[in-house]
Amino acid sequence: MDIREFVKLSIGRWRSQRSGHNLAFSHFEEVRSTIDIVSLAGSDGSVIELCKSAGIDPAAAISPFSMSWEGRSDWDEEETMVGSCVLVPIPDRDNINQGKLLRSQGYAETIAAVGDYYFTSDGTFVLLTEYDRAAAEERIWFATDNLRFRFSSIKTSDGKGVVTASFASEIRSLSGN
């Protein structure tokens, strides 16, 4: 697995079933959402802008994509969670299996973020992102071409306490709806 293949497999519409665990209070959250992952051209204005704001040559970008989501949590069934972001992988020059991932909007905080990614020996994508007040870890792996699992956890910025963990099962919407 490398970043090109990983992004290629990820393109499409996914039906996501996510469980959030608040570790201190043993609370569960249930979120159902639809996630759309769309390939972007390297020449797309949003890709070039994101690279420039991070001080990186847009020519180094590989397989940029956008992600948008629309979901509902059982904690607040009245409110729909919607959002989108642009993601740009920048592999290391000597190793496509690791590098940086630029995001126009981060997971833990709603500002642009730069994370470090790598693949484990069995093809799991691991992304580590440091924010001002927190650090996030994400792990995504494919069970089949049409089923992927996504783990994420957020630690306090001192790295000592994991405060939340979440796990999503994501099934490809083959109908396109």
Place this chain on the structure above:
Amino acid sequence: MDIREFVKLSIGRWRSQRSGHNLAFSHFEEVRSTIDIVSLAGSDGSVIELCKSAGIDPAAAISPFSMSWEGRSDWDEEETMVGSCVLVPIPDRDNINQGKLLRSQGYAETIAAVGDYYFTSDGTFVLLTEYDRAAAEERIWFATDNLRFRFSSIKTSDGKGVVTASFASEIRSLSGN
């Protein structure tokens, strides 16, 4: 990470918060449980019996342990789920990082089972177990010495369909209670 270190880190009492995902029906299950993992001597009768029933020399066993659990699901709050099993790692002769794991009681079916385990490059323990009608995959990794995550999925025996996935956050009970 190798099997000795992994078992050593796992010994103790854990407070587990587990989410089950039924993928076909998008159902969530919430399970709270207490898990006790206890080291066993290689000379323990249950270890020797399990090795013999699998046709394996008990001298090949490394770090055998027992696991017991008591939990409640939000699907049936009246019923307490209790159980226990004996687990015996049998590392490959030339590689302690992979091998077989004998269980007196399996995850997907309540009969003895033999699984294959290995560790990924970043220390995740992966266990694959084939049953008559299903195949189970488990992944366990430590975020800190006192927090581990456990993923499991069950596929139909033809390997095509993942029917359930679950994810547990497990926090060490430092009080011993």
